[in-house]
Amino acid sequence: MEIERGTRMASELFSPLSLRSGQVLGNRIAKAAMEENLAGDGQLPDRRLTALYRRWAAGGAGLLITGNVMVHAAALTGPGGVVLDDAAPLEPFAEWAKAGKAGGVAMWMQINHPGRQVQADMPGVVWGPSDVGVDLGRHSSRFGRPVAMTPAQIEATVARFAVTAQRAEQAGFDGVEVHAAHGYLLSQFLSPLVNRRTDAWGGSLENRARMLLEVVRAVRAAVSPAFAVAVKLNSADFQRGGFDADDARRVIALLEPLGIDLIELSGGSYESPAMTGRPADTRTRAREAYFLDLATDLAKTSPLPLMLTGGITRRDTALRVLDSGVALIGMGTALAVTPDLPDRWRHGREAERQLRPVTWSDKALASSASMAQVRHQMRRLARGSAPRPAIHPAYALLSEERRRRRALRRYRAWLPASLGTATASRPL
Numbered sequence: 001m002e003i004e005r006g007t008r009m010a011s012e013l014f015s016p017l018s019l020r021s022g023q024v025l026g027n028r029i030a031k032a033a034m035e036e037n038l039a040g041d042g043q044l045p046d047r048r049l050t051a052l053y054r055r056w057a058a059g060g061a062g063l064l065i066t067g068n069v070m071v072h073a074a075a076l077t078g079p080g081g082v083v084l085d086d087a088a089p090l091e092p093f094a095e096w097a098k099a100g101k102a103g104g105v106a107m108w109m110q111i112n113h114p115g116r117q118v119q120a121d122m123p124g125v126v127w128g129p130s131d132v133g134v135d136l137g138r139h140s141s142r143f144g145r146p147v148a149m150t151p152a153q154i155e156a157t158v159a160r161f162a163v164t165a166q167r168a169e170q171a172g173f174d175g176v177e178v179h180a181a182h183g184y185l186l187s188q189f190l191s192p193l194v195n196r197r198t199d200a201w202g203g204s205l206e207n208r209a210r211m212l213l214e215v216v217r218a219v220r221a222a223v224s225p226a227f228a229v230a231v232k233l234n235s236a237d238f239q240r241g242g243f244d245a246d247d248a249r250r251v252i253a254l255l256e257p258l259g260i261d262l263i264e265l266s267g268g269s270y271e272s273p274a275m276t277g278r279p280a281d282t283r284t285r286a287r288e289a290y291f292l293d294l295a296t297d298l299a300k301t302s303p304l305p306l307m308l309t310g311g312i313t314r315r316d317t318a319l320r321v322l323d324s325g326v327a328l329i330g331m332g333t334a335l336a337v338t339p340d341l342p343d344r345w346r347h348g349r350e351a352e353r354q355l356r357p358v359t360w361s362d363k364a365l366a367s368s369a370s371m372a373q374v375r376h377q378m379r380r381l382a383r384g385s386a387p388r389p390a391i392h393p394a395y396a397l398l399s400e401e402r403r404r405r406r407a408l409r410r411y412r413a414w415l416p417a418s419l420g421t422a423t424a425s426r427p428l
Helices: 002-013 047-057 091-100 137-142 151-171 185-190 210-222 245-258 292-299 315-323 333-337 341-346 363-382 393-420
Strands: 029-031 063-065 106-112 175-180 228-234 262-266 306-309 328-331
Touching: 002 315, 047 063, 047 091, 047 363, 091 106, 091 151, 106 151, 106 228, 137 363, 151 175, 151 210, 175 185, 175 210, 185 210, 210 228, 210 245, 228 245, 245 262, 245 292, 262 292, 262 328, 292 306, 292 315, 315 328, 328 333, 333 363, 363 393
Parallel strands: 029 063, 029 328, 063 106, 106 175, 175 228, 228 262, 262 306, 306 328
Antiparallel strands: none
């Protein structure tokens, strides 16, 4: 029986997946996006990111998706973020794409705008659909106070997504994933808690989805038909009165006619960090495959293939996800700790270690520490070292804060020069 199940596992997990664009993924395992915070000088990818993705390319996944690449130089999730706009040189991105595609792996770039999720000490802009700040209780002051975007700023941001996608294709990437989850700008427009507009960009779900739909239309028009376009969407925000599974179902239906290849399902935001297994609404928490129940329900009606990310670490869990009707398994943390996990699964083995759990009662602080632990593993992989999953979360968090301060000094020095070369197409 165990041999039979292992054979089935290999057959299903390592079968190809054909997408609408004509692109064929080699298997059903994807390295999901994780924010690396490894930008070099000029907010560009350097040898660390190429080394990291070359390592993942050798690990057996069929698809690698980068951490979020920012479409607006004055709006970053953090000072170590990579920026690809109309002024960025393409050669560093071409090297990054080449590294990720080694061995025939598909390489997609996740493209993003943070909106209001920008820390208060960052230069640049803090925008949102409305002037509703991030509510993290006693940690709320960590984030800047957003200003509501004007229609002109919304339209300029839509254009920025298209420019970044077009340039990603020119650099040799195989596709892009538009980030509309985790409380970033496009997710903010979708949320009735954050989007309180009364114009054409707010109100009904159709209006709240307008910016996402316009971004997808602009991206699809800017790239070739063979270039993959995906969307990362929350299955739910896990906040009472927020974006929920019924909303997700309706948005998927709205996206289907626009030439989308894939929807990746995740969940949560900085306010309710369900993507790290710690949602504000604890009824939704699960030990593995955090969003599987919601994904199973959405898969019954979805006209597009779905990818599920969040808490998948074992082969049996991956098989349960495929059995639910989901087409692609997304893994982040698991591949930061065990970069060759897909190859291990192919040969009937599991990961030997997992990250030290963070059990702090402060959910916001625990989420930050969990992400710092993951980024610590990525930095080690980038320099050719073995992961160190036993690192204490407090040490990881303090170490990351030191690196962040150095990156912030560099970003503060770089941004004015970048904006000084801006053309009329790159207004603040």
